[in-house]
Amino acid sequence: MREEDFPDTRDFAKILVVDDDQINLETICHTLEYYGHNVFPVEDGETALMAVFEFQPDLIILDINMPGMNGLEVCKRLQTEPSTSKIPIIFLTGSKTDINKAFELGGVDYIVKPFNTHEVLARVNVHLRNSLLLNTLADTNAALEKITNSLEEKVKERTRELALSNQKLTEEIAERQKLQSKLEHLAKYDMTSSLLNRISMEEHLDFKLLESQMLEDFTLFYLYMDVDQFKVINDTCGHAAGDQLIRNLSALLKRIANNDEIVARMGGDEFSIIYNSPDIESATRRAVEIRKAINDMHFDWEKEHLFVNVSMGLVELNAEFQDANHIMSVAERLYFESKSQGGGELLIYEQEKETVNNNTRAVRWVPVIQQAIEQNKFSLFGQGIYATQKQQSAKFEVLLRMQSSGSELIQPSQFISIAEQYHLISAIDQKVLEKTCQMMADFPNFKGELALNISGESVYKASFVDQAYDTIQRYDIDASKLCFEINESSALTNLNATRRFIEKLKQLGCKFALDDFGTGTSSYGFLRELDVQYVKIDGSFIHKIGSEKISRMMVESIVAIARENNMSVIAEAVETESMLKVLKEIDVDYAQGFLLHKPEALENLIKMPH
Incomplete structure (x- = not known):
């Protein structure tokens, strides 16, 4: 027999063993003592009754057939005494004929002789645990009864308190319901107008x-x-x-x-x-x-x-x-x-008409654009960006032209929107960046700055940002000479992606401009959200700056806001001397347009001394 064959209860008990067979008695006692139990052996029924009151056992193993007072009589007497009636009794028997009687008298289990010591120990452990649980439950019930009596008094007292506070609680609930209705209204309606939001x-x-x-x-x-x-x-x-x-x-x-x-x-x-x-x-x-x-x-x-x-x-x-x-x-x-x-x-x-026209145009242009990307059929031009007070330029916006099958150059207005619609624009952006970096590497003495337009789709793509980062590093150019122009509406559509784009390329020293500024509905509010160096005012305001008061006021407000954010202001689409004069008056930093410079091949501009 191995100790691990039995669960270790750690509940070592006092056990009374009663059997007139000396061998059985010694075997059971030796087994139980080996596992730490305190065992009291008895050979007859009369002695067993006296031993119960003296020894106060936790469990009794009782032989049914003994000379003099048998086990059934012992059990019967123990059950009549309140102090002993709860002690679990396991009967030993050589025949199952007395089992029913044994259970009627109060026995909890029986073991048939000849017995197996494993079985004896297992049954003892089970009933010791059961007895412990029953005793614990009885103690718990007694404690609970005491607590219940105490709680009844507290409940009465608490009931009186609750009755007093119930009215206040009812009032609070009504107030909360009123507040909840108000919140639901605010979630659906505009406060100023009381219309739906x-x-x-x-x-x-x-x-x-x-x-x-x-x-x-x-x-x-x-x-x-x-x-x-x-x-x-x-x-x-x-x-x-x-x-x-x-x-x-x-x-x-x-x-x-x-x-x-x-x-x-x-x-x-x-x-x-x-x-x-x-x-x-x-x-x-x-x-x-x-x-x-x-x-x-x-x-x-x-x-x-x-x-x-x-x-x-x-x-x-x-x-x-x-x-x-x-x-x-x-x-x-x-x-x-x-x-x-x-x-x-x-x-x-007119949805139907616009859809048909756009689809027809797209079908014609998509393969042409795809072929231009595959064969790198793009030319780069540049237009000067001039300081308004000096009218000297060391900054250029990179402008794109697509080469046709002949010698003709196709303006971006004819193909850029289609490229954006069919998600070809990022590939074009990468080609432009690659060509620009190549030119800057070929002419390292160029001291100016080049501004590249980047589509919203490219800004949002993490893969494009990584590719742009690698391209700039690969050509080993001075990245501070590169300025990425991000369209205002694109930037505001996905502000988090725009921030990631700027933060990634700023690590190399690149600069950034917010293009077409002023056309968005929330321009000023979001300006402080982006770490850009330039604000480029949309040409629609510049065209009317000399003739329309509101356009001038808009430009003046943009300049003021940009100054507060330590940003320089660029005015695009400057086409007349009157426009330039007003821009100087309101202290716009840079001007760009046909009045100052018509686009020409970028390579010629880069290799010129500045």
Whole structure:
């Protein structure tokens, strides 16, 4: 017999063994003592009864058939005494005929002779554990009963306290419910206008788009509008006037909206409406009605009488659109186009016509672009970027031309948008960077700076950033002579990716410019988010800087913000002396345009002394 054959209970017990057979008695006692139990051997029933009260055993092993008082009689007497009735008794028997009687009298188990010492030890351990658990349970119940009595008093006391605080709790719950309703309202509605907010409009658009696609003869239209020259109102009359104008306009839109029309404030001075109309003609008439109501709205602030006008974009919901964001981006593009035309216009998106034209054009150009990439059929030109106070240039923007099958050079306006649409633009960007680095390596004495336009797709791709990093290192050039121009709208679309692009290439010393600045809806707010050295003002502002007050004010504000961020300002598309004169007056750092320099082969510019 091995010790590991039995579980080590660590609960060494007092065990009374009763058997008139000396050999059995010694065998059982020796086995139990070997495993640490305190054993008391007895050879007859009378002595066993006396030993129980003296020895106080935890368990009794009792032979049934003994001379004089047998085991069944001993068990019967022990069960009548409260102090001994809980002691577990395991019977020893040479025949199973007495087993039923033994269990009736209170025995917990039996062992048939001749017995196996393994079996004896196993049964002893089981019933010792059971006895321990029962005793522990009894003690626990007694303790619980005591605790329960104490708790009953505490419960009564606590009940009185709860009754007093219940009313206060009820009031707090009501207040929280009121606050929760308010929060739910704020999540769906704009605070200033009380109209639906942008998130709610997106949800409605997604649902309505699905509804329009499922139901026949159900045509929906999405109208997006933006207040013209709203910034001028804020700047001249103050933000309080701007907020009041938003509230007045919101009240007007709610008043003139039909029951089935959904109106929302999209943010700032932008609003949108979803409405049902049988066809594009009636939808256009409805948009014109809304615009007229806005134009007729009188807004007086202190001594100022202001006229309100809006730029609008109208889109019909159909299967060409994937989701709300797609619809809104198209509508926003339309009202931006309206603003570029002077504002106050309603532009309508003709999806089918535009799709057909774009697809036809793309089918023709895609293989041409792919062949140009494979055969590296690109030429690089450069245009000077001049310091306005010195009119000397050591900076050049790298401009791309694609070589045709003949000697003709194709302007980027003819193929760049197609390259972007079919995801070929990153390959073109890499070719331009490779060629530029090669030229800089060939002419190491070049002291100037070259600015390269990088598409949003390339900026977002981690693989392109790594490739650009490796290319610059491979040519062993002075990376501080490279400036990457990132389009503002691309930068703001994925701000985190733009940051990663800048941080990676800045390790080599590269510089960065935010191109077409001012066209985004949140330009100023995001300017401090990007570590760029230059801000390049969009040409749409420069064209009107001498004739339109708001354009000059925009440029002046950009210069002021850039100064605060330690950034230099570049004005592009400078074509007249009057433009240049104004730029000098408002202290723009650099100017670029046909007035100053017409593009020429980049290689010629790099090898010239500067």
